[in-house]
Amino acid sequence: MLKLFRRSKAPKPISEAELARRLTAPGYRCACCGEVWDAANAVRLRPFGWAHPPAPLPDEALDGSGDVVTERYARRGRDLLVRAKLPIPVRGTDEHVFLQVWANLSTGDFARFRSAQGRGDADRLGDLFAWLYSRVPAASGPVLSKGVIVPVAGGGMPVYWITDPKHPLLAAQQDGGLTAPEIAALYEDLGAGELLRHLRA
Numbered sequence: 001m002l003k004l005f006r007r008s009k010a011p012k013p014i015s016e017a018e019l020a021r022r023l024t025a026p027g028y029r030c031a032c033c034g035e036v037w038d039a040a041n042a043v044r045l046r047p048f049g050w051a052h053p054p055a056p057l058p059d060e061a062l063d064g065s066g067d068v069v070t071e072r073y074a075r076r077g078r079d080l081l082v083r084a085k086l087p088i089p090v091r092g093t094d095e096h097v098f099l100q101v102w103a104n105l106s107t108g109d110f111a112r113f114r115s116a117q118g119r120g121d122a123d124r125l126g127d128l129f130a131w132l133y134s135r136v137p138a139a140s141g142p143v144l145s146k147g148v149i150v151p152v153a154g155g156g157m158p159v160y161w162i163t164d165p166k167h168p169l170l171a172a173q174q175d176g177g178l179t180a181p182e183i184a185a186l187y188e189d190l191g192a193g194e195l196l197r198h199l200r201a
């Protein structure tokens with residue numbers, strides 16, 4: 001009889017497979033609030049060392065002077081940055097999550113990339129060397145890591161691949177990926193704890 005009164009009222013922890021499904025569903029409707037989340041694309045990082053970047057302006061603002069952020073590009077001092085998505089395979093699935101990061105291109109590559117994006121044929125540029133300009137994970141790892149921007153056709157957001165062997169996510173990105181709980185821990189490290197509370201509800 002007593003067992004009846006020992007039942008926990010807390011929701012049952014969800015399985016790894018279910019967490020993976022909620023992380024990668026194109027639109028996951030939360031059981032607690034009914035809100036729809038695109039968890040695979042929800043993490044957008046700031047440029048490294050830029051705690052309070054200004055609100056995004058139209059891309060034309062880059063033609064002026066000073067520090068600028070747009071949805072796709074940024075300029076800070078002499079550093080020219082491109083927003084890119086860093087894919088991480090979700091282990092045990094065919095899916096990925098995509099961290100939105102910033103990457104630092106040379107002045108020449110930045111100009112070539114931007115005009116090719118305008119034409120929609122940036123994929124013809126091939127891979128471009130770029131420093132990873134966001135801290136992933138937030139608390140550790142090299143400050144700036146080597147990698148490549150992989151442009152895509154049609155003006156879409158380019159992909160970022162880490163190539164620096166010292167980066168803690170290199171193996172995860174290029175080999176087996178991370179498990180759903182490991183991705184959840186990374187999301188929390190990157191400040192997306194609120195999203196995780198909804199995904200686990």
Ligand SMILES: [Zn+2]
Pocket residue numbers: 030031032033034035197198201
């Ligand atoms: Zn919710």
